Amino acid sequence: MTAGSLRAVTLASIIVLAGCATTDQPPVAAVESRQGLCQTNGVVLDIDFPAGNVGSCQVTGSNAFTLTITPEDAPPINCSAWYAFRLTPRAGNEAQKVSISLDYEACGHRYWPKTSSDGNIWTRLSNKQLELNYKLGSSEGTRLAPRATFKVDLEPGTPLFVAAQEILVPATYDAWIERVSAADEVTAFELGKSAEGRDIPALSIVALGQEPKEQVVLVGRQHPPEITGALAMFPFVETLLADTPLARKYRARFATTVVPMLNPDGVVRGYWRHNTGSTDLNRDWGPFKQPETRLMDRLLKDMAADPDRELSFFADFHSTQRDIFYTIPDEFPTRPKLFIKRWLGLLETRMPDFEVRRSVNKNLSQANSKNYVYRTYGVPTVTYEMGDETDRELIRKVAQEAAVAMMETLLAPEPE
Ligand SMILES: [Zn+2]
Incomplete structure:
Protein backbone atom coordinates (compact mmCIF):
# COMPACT_ATOMS: atom_id res chain seq x y z
CA MET A 1 0.00 0.00 0.00
CA THR A 2 1.34 3.41 -0.83
CA ALA A 3 1.30 6.22 1.70
CA GLY A 4 -1.35 7.83 -0.46
CA SER A 5 -3.66 4.85 -0.34
CA LEU A 6 -3.25 4.50 3.42
CA ARG A 7 -4.37 8.10 3.69
CA ALA A 8 -7.40 7.26 1.61
CA VAL A 9 -8.23 4.42 3.98
CA THR A 10 -7.90 6.43 7.15
CA LEU A 11 -9.71 9.41 5.69
CA ALA A 12 -12.96 7.49 5.90
CA SER A 13 -12.62 7.11 9.63
CA ILE A 14 -12.33 10.83 10.12
CA ILE A 15 -15.42 11.49 8.06
CA VAL A 16 -17.28 9.53 10.70
CA LEU A 17 -15.29 11.02 13.55
CA ALA A 18 -15.68 14.58 12.36
CA GLY A 19 -19.34 13.99 11.56
CA CYS A 20 -20.24 13.59 15.18
CA ALA A 21 -18.21 16.62 16.19
CA THR A 22 -20.02 19.00 13.89
CA THR A 23 -23.60 17.80 13.76
CA ASP A 24 -24.27 16.65 17.32
CA GLN A 25 -25.82 13.61 15.67
CA PRO A 26 -23.88 10.53 16.68
CA PRO A 27 -23.14 8.30 13.70
CA VAL A 28 -25.08 5.06 13.53
CA ALA A 29 -22.11 3.17 14.85
CA ALA A 30 -21.49 5.45 17.83
CA VAL A 31 -21.85 4.05 21.30
CA GLU A 32 -23.18 5.90 24.27
CA SER A 33 -20.56 7.48 26.41
CA ARG A 34 -20.50 5.56 29.68
CA GLN A 35 -19.85 8.62 31.78
CA GLY A 36 -21.01 11.44 29.54
CA LEU A 37 -18.83 14.43 28.85
CA CYS A 38 -16.08 15.82 30.98
CA GLN A 39 -15.46 19.52 30.52
CA THR A 40 -13.62 22.55 31.76
CA ASN A 41 -14.05 26.20 30.77
CA GLY A 42 -11.59 25.64 27.94
CA VAL A 43 -12.01 22.05 26.77
CA VAL A 44 -14.64 19.36 26.23
CA LEU A 45 -13.56 15.72 26.44
CA ASP A 46 -15.78 13.07 24.87
CA ILE A 47 -15.75 9.51 23.54
CA ASP A 48 -18.83 9.68 21.32
CA PHE A 49 -17.26 8.31 18.15
CA PRO A 50 -16.57 4.76 16.96
CA ALA A 51 -13.76 3.18 19.01
CA GLY A 52 -14.01 5.99 21.59
CA ASN A 53 -13.69 4.55 25.07
CA VAL A 54 -12.49 5.44 28.53
CA GLY A 55 -13.98 4.06 31.75
CA SER A 56 -14.62 7.41 33.41
CA CYS A 57 -13.37 11.00 33.39
CA GLN A 58 -12.71 13.47 36.16
CA VAL A 59 -11.70 17.13 35.93
CA THR A 60 -8.64 17.56 38.12
CA GLY A 61 -7.53 21.09 37.21
CA SER A 62 -8.30 24.07 35.01
CA ASN A 63 -7.07 22.12 31.98
CA ALA A 64 -6.46 18.70 33.49
CA PHE A 65 -8.35 15.42 33.24
CA THR A 66 -7.88 12.09 34.95
CA LEU A 67 -9.26 9.18 32.96
CA THR A 68 -9.85 5.76 34.39
CA ILE A 69 -9.11 3.07 31.82
CA THR A 70 -11.34 0.08 32.43
CA PRO A 71 -11.83 -3.26 30.69
CA GLU A 72 -15.22 -4.04 29.18
CA ASP A 73 -16.01 -6.70 31.72
CA ALA A 74 -14.62 -8.54 34.69
CA PRO A 75 -11.28 -10.32 34.58
CA PRO A 76 -9.82 -12.46 33.22
CA ILE A 77 -9.05 -10.27 30.25
CA ASN A 78 -6.02 -9.75 28.10
CA CYS A 79 -3.95 -6.69 29.05
CA SER A 80 -4.75 -4.61 25.98
CA ALA A 81 -5.76 -1.42 27.74
CA TRP A 82 -7.37 0.53 24.91
CA TYR A 83 -8.41 4.18 25.20
CA ALA A 84 -9.58 6.74 22.68
CA PHE A 85 -11.03 10.19 23.38
CA ARG A 86 -11.42 13.58 21.78
CA LEU A 87 -10.50 16.99 23.15
CA THR A 88 -12.47 19.87 21.66
CA PRO A 89 -11.49 23.45 22.51
CA ARG A 90 -14.37 25.71 23.42
CA ALA A 91 -14.95 28.68 21.13
CA GLY A 92 -12.90 31.75 21.90
CA ASN A 93 -10.03 29.94 23.59
CA GLU A 94 -6.42 30.55 22.72
CA ALA A 95 -4.02 27.66 22.15
CA GLN A 96 -3.83 25.66 25.36
CA LYS A 97 -2.01 22.80 27.00
CA VAL A 98 -4.15 19.98 28.35
CA SER A 99 -2.86 17.58 31.03
CA ILE A 100 -4.05 14.00 30.86
CA SER A 101 -3.60 11.28 33.40
CA LEU A 102 -4.53 7.73 32.41
CA ASP A 103 -5.26 5.63 35.48
CA TYR A 104 -5.40 1.94 34.72
CA GLU A 105 -7.89 -0.04 36.73
CA ALA A 106 -6.38 -3.31 35.50
CA CYS A 107 -3.18 -4.43 33.82
CA GLY A 108 -1.48 -1.06 33.33
CA HIS A 109 -0.19 1.06 30.50
CA ARG A 110 0.51 -0.72 27.22
CA TYR A 111 -0.18 1.51 24.22
CA TRP A 112 1.91 4.62 23.66
CA PRO A 113 -0.49 7.54 23.04
CA LYS A 114 -0.99 8.85 19.52
CA THR A 115 -2.74 12.05 18.51
CA SER A 116 -4.46 13.21 15.37
CA SER A 117 -6.38 16.32 14.44
CA ASP A 118 -7.91 14.76 11.33
CA GLY A 119 -8.08 11.02 12.10
CA ASN A 120 -5.80 10.59 9.14
CA ILE A 121 -2.27 11.47 10.18
CA TRP A 122 -1.35 10.15 13.61
CA THR A 123 1.63 11.26 15.65
CA ARG A 124 3.13 9.21 18.43
CA LEU A 125 3.90 11.24 21.57
CA SER A 126 7.62 11.68 22.02
CA ASN A 127 9.43 9.64 24.67
CA LYS A 128 9.88 12.81 26.70
CA GLN A 129 6.21 13.69 26.62
CA LEU A 130 5.02 10.61 28.47
CA GLU A 131 5.61 9.87 32.11
CA LEU A 132 4.89 6.43 33.51
CA ASN A 133 4.43 6.12 37.25
CA TYR A 134 4.46 3.11 39.42
CA LYS A 135 2.25 3.25 42.46
CA LEU A 136 4.29 2.73 45.56
CA GLY A 137 4.68 -0.92 46.46
CA SER A 138 2.74 -2.20 43.47
CA SER A 139 5.39 -2.26 40.79
CA GLU A 140 7.09 -5.48 41.82
CA GLY A 141 6.52 -8.22 39.35
CA THR A 142 4.82 -6.00 36.82
CA ARG A 143 6.29 -4.03 33.96
CA LEU A 144 3.10 -2.17 33.20
CA ALA A 145 2.63 1.19 34.86
CA PRO A 146 -0.72 1.78 36.54
CA ARG A 147 -0.59 5.46 35.54
CA ALA A 148 0.56 7.37 32.48
CA THR A 149 0.59 11.19 32.36
CA PHE A 150 1.19 13.57 29.49
CA LYS A 151 0.32 16.98 28.10
CA VAL A 152 -0.99 17.78 24.64
CA ASP A 153 -1.28 21.08 22.80
CA LEU A 154 -4.72 22.08 21.66
CA GLU A 155 -5.08 24.58 18.82
CA PRO A 156 -8.07 26.94 18.72
CA GLY A 157 -10.98 25.51 16.76
CA THR A 158 -9.38 22.11 16.15
CA PRO A 159 -10.46 18.96 18.00
CA LEU A 160 -7.69 16.54 18.82
CA PHE A 161 -8.12 12.78 18.97
CA VAL A 162 -5.95 10.94 21.47
CA ALA A 163 -5.87 7.17 21.21
CA ALA A 164 -3.93 4.05 22.11
CA GLN A 165 -3.39 3.36 18.39
CA GLU A 166 -4.55 4.73 15.06
CA ILE A 167 -8.34 4.50 14.90
CA LEU A 168 -9.51 1.98 12.27
CA VAL A 169 -13.28 1.50 12.46
ZN1 LIG B 1 -4.74 -10.93 19.21
Whole structure:
Protein backbone atom coordinates (compact mmCIF):
# COMPACT_ATOMS: atom_id res chain seq x y z
CA MET A 1 0.00 0.00 0.00
CA THR A 2 1.34 3.41 -0.83
CA ALA A 3 1.30 6.22 1.70
CA GLY A 4 -1.35 7.83 -0.46
CA SER A 5 -3.66 4.85 -0.34
CA LEU A 6 -3.25 4.50 3.42
CA ARG A 7 -4.37 8.10 3.69
CA ALA A 8 -7.40 7.26 1.61
CA VAL A 9 -8.23 4.42 3.98
CA THR A 10 -7.90 6.43 7.15
CA LEU A 11 -9.71 9.41 5.69
CA ALA A 12 -12.96 7.49 5.90
CA SER A 13 -12.62 7.11 9.63
CA ILE A 14 -12.33 10.83 10.12
CA ILE A 15 -15.42 11.49 8.06
CA VAL A 16 -17.28 9.53 10.70
CA LEU A 17 -15.29 11.02 13.55
CA ALA A 18 -15.68 14.58 12.36
CA GLY A 19 -19.34 13.99 11.56
CA CYS A 20 -20.24 13.59 15.18
CA ALA A 21 -18.21 16.62 16.19
CA THR A 22 -20.02 19.00 13.89
CA THR A 23 -23.60 17.80 13.76
CA ASP A 24 -24.27 16.65 17.32
CA GLN A 25 -25.82 13.61 15.67
CA PRO A 26 -23.88 10.53 16.68
CA PRO A 27 -23.14 8.30 13.70
CA VAL A 28 -25.08 5.06 13.53
CA ALA A 29 -22.11 3.17 14.85
CA ALA A 30 -21.49 5.45 17.83
CA VAL A 31 -21.85 4.05 21.30
CA GLU A 32 -23.18 5.90 24.27
CA SER A 33 -20.56 7.48 26.41
CA ARG A 34 -20.50 5.56 29.68
CA GLN A 35 -19.85 8.62 31.78
CA GLY A 36 -21.01 11.44 29.54
CA LEU A 37 -18.83 14.43 28.85
CA CYS A 38 -16.08 15.82 30.98
CA GLN A 39 -15.46 19.52 30.52
CA THR A 40 -13.62 22.55 31.76
CA ASN A 41 -14.05 26.20 30.77
CA GLY A 42 -11.59 25.64 27.94
CA VAL A 43 -12.01 22.05 26.77
CA VAL A 44 -14.64 19.36 26.23
CA LEU A 45 -13.56 15.72 26.44
CA ASP A 46 -15.78 13.07 24.87
CA ILE A 47 -15.75 9.51 23.54
CA ASP A 48 -18.83 9.68 21.32
CA PHE A 49 -17.26 8.31 18.15
CA PRO A 50 -16.57 4.76 16.96
CA ALA A 51 -13.76 3.18 19.01
CA GLY A 52 -14.01 5.99 21.59
CA ASN A 53 -13.69 4.55 25.07
CA VAL A 54 -12.49 5.44 28.53
CA GLY A 55 -13.98 4.06 31.75
CA SER A 56 -14.62 7.41 33.41
CA CYS A 57 -13.37 11.00 33.39
CA GLN A 58 -12.71 13.47 36.16
CA VAL A 59 -11.70 17.13 35.93
CA THR A 60 -8.64 17.56 38.12
CA GLY A 61 -7.53 21.09 37.21
CA SER A 62 -8.30 24.07 35.01
CA ASN A 63 -7.07 22.12 31.98
CA ALA A 64 -6.46 18.70 33.49
CA PHE A 65 -8.35 15.42 33.24
CA THR A 66 -7.88 12.09 34.95
CA LEU A 67 -9.26 9.18 32.96
CA THR A 68 -9.85 5.76 34.39
CA ILE A 69 -9.11 3.07 31.82
CA THR A 70 -11.34 0.08 32.43
CA PRO A 71 -11.83 -3.26 30.69
CA GLU A 72 -15.22 -4.04 29.18
CA ASP A 73 -16.01 -6.70 31.72
CA ALA A 74 -14.62 -8.54 34.69
CA PRO A 75 -11.28 -10.32 34.58
CA PRO A 76 -9.82 -12.46 33.22
CA ILE A 77 -9.05 -10.27 30.25
CA ASN A 78 -6.02 -9.75 28.10
CA CYS A 79 -3.95 -6.69 29.05
CA SER A 80 -4.75 -4.61 25.98
CA ALA A 81 -5.76 -1.42 27.74
CA TRP A 82 -7.37 0.53 24.91
CA TYR A 83 -8.41 4.18 25.20
CA ALA A 84 -9.58 6.74 22.68
CA PHE A 85 -11.03 10.19 23.38
CA ARG A 86 -11.42 13.58 21.78
CA LEU A 87 -10.50 16.99 23.15
CA THR A 88 -12.47 19.87 21.66
CA PRO A 89 -11.49 23.45 22.51
CA ARG A 90 -14.37 25.71 23.42
CA ALA A 91 -14.95 28.68 21.13
CA GLY A 92 -12.90 31.75 21.90
CA ASN A 93 -10.03 29.94 23.59
CA GLU A 94 -6.42 30.55 22.72
CA ALA A 95 -4.02 27.66 22.15
CA GLN A 96 -3.83 25.66 25.36
CA LYS A 97 -2.01 22.80 27.00
CA VAL A 98 -4.15 19.98 28.35
CA SER A 99 -2.86 17.58 31.03
CA ILE A 100 -4.05 14.00 30.86
CA SER A 101 -3.60 11.28 33.40
CA LEU A 102 -4.53 7.73 32.41
CA ASP A 103 -5.26 5.63 35.48
CA TYR A 104 -5.40 1.94 34.72
CA GLU A 105 -7.89 -0.04 36.73
CA ALA A 106 -6.38 -3.31 35.50
CA CYS A 107 -3.18 -4.43 33.82
CA GLY A 108 -1.48 -1.06 33.33
CA HIS A 109 -0.19 1.06 30.50
CA ARG A 110 0.51 -0.72 27.22
CA TYR A 111 -0.18 1.51 24.22
CA TRP A 112 1.91 4.62 23.66
CA PRO A 113 -0.49 7.54 23.04
CA LYS A 114 -0.99 8.85 19.52
CA THR A 115 -2.74 12.05 18.51
CA SER A 116 -4.46 13.21 15.37
CA SER A 117 -6.38 16.32 14.44
CA ASP A 118 -7.91 14.76 11.33
CA GLY A 119 -8.08 11.02 12.10
CA ASN A 120 -5.80 10.59 9.14
CA ILE A 121 -2.27 11.47 10.18
CA TRP A 122 -1.35 10.15 13.61
CA THR A 123 1.63 11.26 15.65
CA ARG A 124 3.13 9.21 18.43
CA LEU A 125 3.90 11.24 21.57
CA SER A 126 7.62 11.68 22.02
CA ASN A 127 9.43 9.64 24.67
CA LYS A 128 9.88 12.81 26.70
CA GLN A 129 6.21 13.69 26.62
CA LEU A 130 5.02 10.61 28.47
CA GLU A 131 5.61 9.87 32.11
CA LEU A 132 4.89 6.43 33.51
CA ASN A 133 4.43 6.12 37.25
CA TYR A 134 4.46 3.11 39.42
CA LYS A 135 2.25 3.25 42.46
CA LEU A 136 4.29 2.73 45.56
CA GLY A 137 4.68 -0.92 46.46
CA SER A 138 2.74 -2.20 43.47
CA SER A 139 5.39 -2.26 40.79
CA GLU A 140 7.09 -5.48 41.82
CA GLY A 141 6.52 -8.22 39.35
CA THR A 142 4.82 -6.00 36.82
CA ARG A 143 6.29 -4.03 33.96
CA LEU A 144 3.10 -2.17 33.20
CA ALA A 145 2.63 1.19 34.86
CA PRO A 146 -0.72 1.78 36.54
CA ARG A 147 -0.59 5.46 35.54
CA ALA A 148 0.56 7.37 32.48
CA THR A 149 0.59 11.19 32.36
CA PHE A 150 1.19 13.57 29.49
CA LYS A 151 0.32 16.98 28.10
CA VAL A 152 -0.99 17.78 24.64
CA ASP A 153 -1.28 21.08 22.80
CA LEU A 154 -4.72 22.08 21.66
CA GLU A 155 -5.08 24.58 18.82
CA PRO A 156 -8.07 26.94 18.72
CA GLY A 157 -10.98 25.51 16.76
CA THR A 158 -9.38 22.11 16.15
CA PRO A 159 -10.46 18.96 18.00
CA LEU A 160 -7.69 16.54 18.82
CA PHE A 161 -8.12 12.78 18.97
CA VAL A 162 -5.95 10.94 21.47
CA ALA A 163 -5.87 7.17 21.21
CA ALA A 164 -3.93 4.05 22.11
CA GLN A 165 -3.39 3.36 18.39
CA GLU A 166 -4.55 4.73 15.06
CA ILE A 167 -8.34 4.50 14.90
CA LEU A 168 -9.51 1.98 12.27
CA VAL A 169 -13.28 1.50 12.46
CA PRO A 170 -15.95 -0.03 10.18
CA ALA A 171 -15.96 3.09 7.98
CA THR A 172 -12.22 2.63 7.44
CA TYR A 173 -12.80 -0.93 6.25
CA ASP A 174 -15.72 0.15 4.06
CA ALA A 175 -13.51 2.70 2.30
CA TRP A 176 -10.68 0.22 1.86
CA ILE A 177 -13.01 -2.46 0.53
CA GLU A 178 -14.63 -0.03 -1.86
CA ARG A 179 -11.22 0.93 -3.19
CA VAL A 180 -9.75 -2.56 -3.58
CA SER A 181 -12.97 -4.05 -4.92
CA ALA A 182 -12.82 -1.68 -7.88
CA ALA A 183 -10.55 -4.35 -9.37
CA ASP A 184 -12.38 -6.92 -11.53
CA GLU A 185 -10.89 -9.80 -9.61
CA VAL A 186 -12.25 -8.69 -6.24
CA THR A 187 -15.79 -9.23 -5.02
CA ALA A 188 -16.95 -7.70 -1.75
CA PHE A 189 -19.59 -9.58 0.20
CA GLU A 190 -21.02 -9.68 3.68
CA LEU A 191 -19.93 -12.72 5.66
CA GLY A 192 -22.81 -12.11 8.07
CA LYS A 193 -23.79 -9.98 11.04
CA SER A 194 -22.18 -9.48 14.43
CA ALA A 195 -24.14 -9.96 17.65
CA GLU A 196 -25.20 -6.30 17.49
CA GLY A 197 -26.14 -6.54 13.84
CA ARG A 198 -23.11 -4.88 12.29
CA ASP A 199 -21.88 -6.09 8.91
CA ILE A 200 -18.88 -8.38 8.94
CA PRO A 201 -17.32 -7.55 5.60
CA ALA A 202 -15.44 -9.97 3.37
CA LEU A 203 -13.64 -10.08 0.05
CA SER A 204 -13.19 -12.80 -2.49
CA ILE A 205 -10.17 -12.56 -4.78
CA VAL A 206 -9.89 -14.71 -7.87
CA ALA A 207 -8.80 -14.29 -11.49
CA LEU A 208 -11.68 -13.68 -13.91
CA GLY A 209 -13.07 -16.85 -15.42
CA GLN A 210 -11.18 -19.10 -13.01
CA GLU A 211 -12.61 -21.39 -10.37
CA PRO A 212 -9.53 -22.48 -8.49
CA LYS A 213 -9.64 -25.49 -6.24
CA GLU A 214 -6.98 -24.17 -3.86
CA GLN A 215 -8.14 -21.70 -1.24
CA VAL A 216 -6.43 -19.21 1.06
CA VAL A 217 -8.31 -17.69 4.01
CA LEU A 218 -7.20 -14.54 5.86
CA VAL A 219 -8.89 -13.10 8.95
CA GLY A 220 -8.26 -10.02 11.09
CA ARG A 221 -9.45 -7.86 14.01
CA GLN A 222 -10.72 -10.61 16.25
CA HIS A 223 -9.12 -8.45 18.94
CA PRO A 224 -10.25 -4.82 18.66
CA PRO A 225 -7.11 -2.93 19.80
CA GLU A 226 -4.76 -4.90 17.54
CA ILE A 227 -4.28 -2.19 14.96
CA THR A 228 -0.81 -3.16 13.78
CA GLY A 229 -2.22 -6.51 12.64
CA ALA A 230 -4.67 -4.52 10.50
CA LEU A 231 -1.89 -2.26 9.23
CA ALA A 232 -0.17 -5.46 8.04
CA MET A 233 -3.27 -7.02 6.54
CA PHE A 234 -4.10 -4.13 4.20
CA PRO A 235 -0.78 -4.17 2.28
CA PHE A 236 -0.62 -7.99 2.47
CA VAL A 237 -3.94 -8.24 0.61
CA GLU A 238 -3.05 -5.43 -1.80
CA THR A 239 0.11 -7.32 -2.74
CA LEU A 240 -2.03 -10.30 -3.74
CA LEU A 241 -3.95 -7.89 -5.99
CA ALA A 242 -0.91 -6.35 -7.63
CA ASP A 243 -0.50 -6.31 -11.40
CA THR A 244 2.64 -8.46 -11.33
CA PRO A 245 3.32 -11.80 -13.06
CA LEU A 246 3.55 -13.51 -9.67
CA ALA A 247 0.27 -12.13 -8.33
CA ARG A 248 -1.54 -12.84 -11.61
CA LYS A 249 -0.30 -16.43 -11.54
CA TYR A 250 -1.35 -16.73 -7.91
CA ARG A 251 -4.86 -15.42 -8.57
CA ALA A 252 -5.31 -17.85 -11.44
CA ARG A 253 -4.46 -20.83 -9.24
CA PHE A 254 -5.69 -19.76 -5.79
CA ALA A 255 -8.91 -18.18 -4.55
CA THR A 256 -8.46 -15.93 -1.50
CA THR A 257 -11.15 -15.10 1.03
CA VAL A 258 -10.42 -12.12 3.29
CA VAL A 259 -12.39 -11.33 6.47
CA PRO A 260 -10.58 -8.21 7.67
CA MET A 261 -12.73 -7.36 10.73
CA LEU A 262 -14.39 -10.26 12.52
CA ASN A 263 -15.28 -8.29 15.67
CA PRO A 264 -16.87 -4.99 14.56
CA ASP A 265 -18.85 -4.63 17.81
CA GLY A 266 -15.68 -4.75 19.89
CA VAL A 267 -14.00 -2.33 17.48
CA VAL A 268 -16.81 0.24 17.64
CA ARG A 269 -17.12 -0.03 21.41
CA GLY A 270 -13.40 0.37 21.96
CA TYR A 271 -13.13 -2.96 23.78
CA TRP A 272 -9.83 -4.37 24.99
CA ARG A 273 -10.43 -7.92 23.89
CA HIS A 274 -13.95 -9.31 23.75
CA ASN A 275 -17.02 -9.25 21.58
CA THR A 276 -20.35 -8.27 23.14
CA GLY A 277 -20.76 -11.86 24.34
CA SER A 278 -17.89 -11.25 26.82
CA THR A 279 -15.86 -13.73 24.82
CA ASP A 280 -12.36 -13.64 23.41
CA LEU A 281 -13.22 -14.71 19.87
CA ASN A 282 -9.80 -16.24 19.40
CA ARG A 283 -10.58 -18.73 22.18
CA ASP A 284 -13.89 -19.73 20.61
CA TRP A 285 -12.67 -21.72 17.61
CA GLY A 286 -14.06 -25.15 18.36
CA PRO A 287 -16.78 -24.16 20.81
CA PHE A 288 -18.12 -21.65 18.24
CA LYS A 289 -20.54 -20.19 20.79
CA GLN A 290 -20.39 -16.67 19.30
CA PRO A 291 -22.14 -15.50 16.13
CA GLU A 292 -18.90 -14.03 14.72
CA THR A 293 -16.82 -17.21 15.04
CA ARG A 294 -19.73 -19.33 13.85
CA LEU A 295 -19.58 -17.44 10.56
CA MET A 296 -15.94 -18.48 10.12
CA ASP A 297 -16.83 -22.08 10.99
CA ARG A 298 -19.54 -22.02 8.33
CA LEU A 299 -17.19 -20.53 5.73
CA LEU A 300 -14.57 -23.23 6.34
CA LYS A 301 -17.12 -26.06 6.57
CA ASP A 302 -18.71 -25.05 3.27
CA MET A 303 -15.27 -25.02 1.69
CA ALA A 304 -14.45 -28.47 3.06
CA ALA A 305 -17.79 -29.89 1.90
CA ASP A 306 -17.22 -28.70 -1.67
CA PRO A 307 -15.23 -31.24 -3.73
CA ASP A 308 -14.12 -28.40 -6.02
CA ARG A 309 -12.46 -26.42 -3.24
CA GLU A 310 -9.63 -27.26 -0.88
CA LEU A 311 -8.07 -25.05 1.80
CA SER A 312 -4.31 -24.52 1.38
CA PHE A 313 -3.34 -21.85 3.92
CA PHE A 314 -4.90 -19.90 6.78
CA ALA A 315 -3.54 -16.71 8.42
CA ASP A 316 -4.95 -14.66 11.29
CA PHE A 317 -3.61 -11.09 11.79
CA HIS A 318 -2.98 -9.76 15.32
CA SER A 319 -0.73 -7.49 17.39
CA THR A 320 1.31 -8.04 20.49
CA GLN A 321 4.34 -6.48 22.17
CA ARG A 322 6.68 -7.64 19.40
CA ASP A 323 6.72 -8.96 15.85
CA ILE A 324 6.20 -12.71 15.97
CA PHE A 325 4.69 -15.56 13.96
CA TYR A 326 2.90 -18.20 16.01
CA THR A 327 2.86 -21.42 14.05
CA ILE A 328 2.46 -25.15 14.35
CA PRO A 329 5.72 -27.17 14.60
CA ASP A 330 7.40 -28.17 11.32
CA GLU A 331 7.25 -31.86 12.29
CA PHE A 332 3.45 -31.73 12.26
CA PRO A 333 2.29 -32.85 8.81
CA THR A 334 0.54 -30.31 6.62
CA ARG A 335 -0.71 -30.08 3.09
CA PRO A 336 1.18 -28.38 1.40
CA LYS A 337 4.26 -29.87 3.05
CA LEU A 338 6.57 -27.78 5.26
CA PHE A 339 4.84 -24.67 4.05
CA ILE A 340 5.48 -22.48 7.10
CA LYS A 341 9.19 -23.30 7.19
CA ARG A 342 9.57 -22.58 3.47
CA TRP A 343 7.43 -19.42 3.59
CA LEU A 344 9.13 -17.81 6.59
CA GLY A 345 12.53 -18.90 5.28
CA LEU A 346 11.83 -17.05 2.06
CA LEU A 347 10.61 -14.00 3.98
CA GLU A 348 13.87 -13.99 5.91
CA THR A 349 15.84 -14.13 2.64
CA ARG A 350 13.82 -11.28 1.20
CA MET A 351 14.12 -9.14 4.36
CA PRO A 352 17.60 -9.82 5.75
CA ASP A 353 17.41 -6.88 8.17
CA PHE A 354 14.14 -8.00 9.71
CA GLU A 355 14.24 -10.68 12.37
CA VAL A 356 11.63 -13.28 11.47
CA ARG A 357 10.75 -14.43 14.97
CA ARG A 358 8.77 -17.62 15.17
CA SER A 359 7.14 -19.34 18.14
CA VAL A 360 5.97 -22.93 17.91
CA ASN A 361 3.80 -24.74 20.37
CA LYS A 362 3.14 -28.46 20.12
CA ASN A 363 0.16 -28.17 22.39
CA LEU A 364 -2.78 -27.35 20.18
CA SER A 365 -5.44 -27.42 22.88
CA GLN A 366 -6.12 -23.66 23.08
CA ALA A 367 -9.24 -22.89 21.02
CA ASN A 368 -7.60 -20.29 18.79
CA SER A 369 -7.96 -20.09 15.02
CA LYS A 370 -4.43 -21.35 14.26
CA ASN A 371 -4.87 -24.51 16.33
CA TYR A 372 -8.43 -25.20 15.28
CA VAL A 373 -7.90 -24.79 11.55
CA TYR A 374 -4.79 -26.97 11.61
CA ARG A 375 -6.40 -29.68 13.75
CA THR A 376 -9.54 -29.73 11.64
CA TYR A 377 -8.22 -29.24 8.12
CA GLY A 378 -4.53 -30.23 8.30
CA VAL A 379 -3.34 -27.11 6.51
CA PRO A 380 -0.52 -24.73 7.50
CA THR A 381 -1.79 -21.98 9.79
CA VAL A 382 -0.23 -18.88 11.33
CA THR A 383 -1.05 -16.16 13.82
CA TYR A 384 0.68 -13.18 12.21
CA GLU A 385 1.51 -10.70 14.99
CA MET A 386 3.03 -7.26 14.58
CA GLY A 387 4.43 -5.31 17.54
CA ASP A 388 2.26 -2.55 18.99
CA GLU A 389 4.86 0.11 18.33
CA THR A 390 6.66 -1.38 15.31
CA ASP A 391 7.46 1.30 12.75
CA ARG A 392 4.44 1.59 10.45
CA GLU A 393 6.53 1.67 7.29
CA LEU A 394 8.30 -1.52 8.38
CA ILE A 395 4.94 -3.21 9.01
CA ARG A 396 3.94 -2.37 5.45
CA LYS A 397 7.21 -3.59 3.96
CA VAL A 398 7.16 -6.87 5.91
CA ALA A 399 3.55 -7.47 4.88
CA GLN A 400 4.34 -6.93 1.20
CA GLU A 401 7.31 -9.28 1.35
CA ALA A 402 5.36 -11.84 3.40
CA ALA A 403 2.63 -11.81 0.74
CA VAL A 404 5.15 -12.25 -2.08
CA ALA A 405 6.83 -15.08 -0.14
CA MET A 406 3.44 -16.72 0.47
CA MET A 407 2.54 -16.61 -3.22
CA GLU A 408 5.94 -17.94 -4.31
CA THR A 409 5.81 -20.74 -1.75
CA LEU A 410 2.27 -21.75 -2.66
CA LEU A 411 3.15 -21.79 -6.37
CA ALA A 412 6.43 -23.68 -5.89
CA PRO A 413 6.50 -27.46 -6.29
CA GLU A 414 6.17 -29.29 -3.00
CA PRO A 415 9.36 -30.82 -1.56
CA GLU A 416 9.71 -34.62 -1.87
ZN1 LIG B 1 -4.74 -10.93 19.21
